[in-house]
Amino acid sequence: MFLELDRKERQRTAAIDDSGRSITYGDICDFSLVFAKFLPQRSLIFLLAENRIGSLLGYTAALSNRIVPLIISAATEEGLYNHLYELYKPEYLWLPNSKVEGKEVIFSAWEYCLVKTGNKPTPMYDELSLLLPTSGSTGSPKLVRHCYRNIEANADNVRRLFKLDGSEKAMAILPMHYTMGLSVIASHLLAGATLLLSGRSLLDKGFWALLKEATSFTGVPYSFEILTKMRFTRMDLPNLKVITQGGGKLTEAMWRSLAQYAKDNGKQFIATYGQSECTARMAYLPAEMAMDKVCSIGIAEPGGQLSIVDDNGNETFEREAQGEMVYRGENVTLGYATCREDLLKGDENHGVMHTGDLARRDADGCYFIIGRLKRFLKIYGLRIGLDEVERMIKTEYKTDCYCKGDDEKLIVLVTDAKLQDVLPSFIEEKTHLFHQRVEVKVVKEILRNEAGKVINQ
């Protein structure tokens, strides 16, 4: 069974959510059998995710029964949802009761409902297991195609990396529709551990009560800004053993303060690196190196291999080098889908991922990310595709524009001064990027060179 869920102790607690209710590994197995009665194998189902038990059971039941979920946030903006629905035409939906809105429900449990849409079966590649948007945020209908082995391999790599066992209680607060959120879930289920599944804000009292129970906390850089603002380093968190971070780069100051906190309090701080194209995790910095290798993503995770391809096209696996970072491993996904027909495609990556990140490797074999070849930003752990934001603005306002920025701020160049005030809230509505992280600059014209490359600075 998926993640060997049927080989855990049946009475062991698998997850507790914000309602205070919990499920055991036995419950997960039983639910999978019930779920299977309502829909056939190899169906395409949209899973509208929230971090609670109903959503989790939809995921485990789908994967256990060879039903293929496309996982998106239950709060997905309506326009994007409709676009995805029209493109992929799912046969079923698994969604919170609150989103049913008159659709005919064929089964319900844990405040989630199964809806049959009437769409025809979707032909799909036999090993296709799961679809996730490349960026839950920028309204891109581009999906990452996972096979069954990808998810198992990632879960096992992460389990080995953190040496997870059944005694863990993991804080699972990153969204389920986000690759790293799913990775926390899958790796801990494989280990037979307990998930503290929560959709709470980090500024909710309930979160802080949960954190006292948790043995590990996984966050993105912004999570640690909040934790620091809340002065968590002064709190008594005796159960917390591991703090781990992914989803972009921490500032050097934040890194040092977390590493110091871990050292002083007998905890482990483990920074990680990953992409949704590789089923989340790819590299990690062992805790004992946190003070010495500040802001390094470390080394390949167990089961993976990193290399660098330099400007001359030479690939190296050791010694100092600089260039594009390449990853190999069984968690490298099959490829992308941009339309329904793509779901028939097989493996296009063959276990090798050119990450699009520029990296430097030091003499000790540790990698440092120093830049990015692909056009996207990572703000608050959200991946903001610049081409996609430009396309949204051009479609909505019929105007030329250009996006750039760094992982602090998205900068939009426009020629129409009237857009200065409206664009930040438009972008927030479409992408959920906080509008104060959007800067609009009005320019006379957007200058392009002969190759079409924008040269405004």
Next chain:
Amino acid sequence: MTNLEKLNQIFCEVYSVEESVLNENFVNTNVDTWDSIHQLSMVAAIEEAFDLMMDAEDILEMTSYENVKQLLTSKYEISF
């Protein structure tokens, strides 16, 4: 600018709303954009505008427009 004007301006800017919606119904569960990112940004703006440092437990209490006003009055001696 009065204290109330200062506070209202912060709310309007952080949550992208008109001043007229700032009342007892402006609560984190009712406001779509009220997440941790917005709340922390609001806290930072309040700290700057009123020149104060808020305690961590108070930040957790700032779950509505009315709560924020009450808290600032009772604990930080800012009158509205």
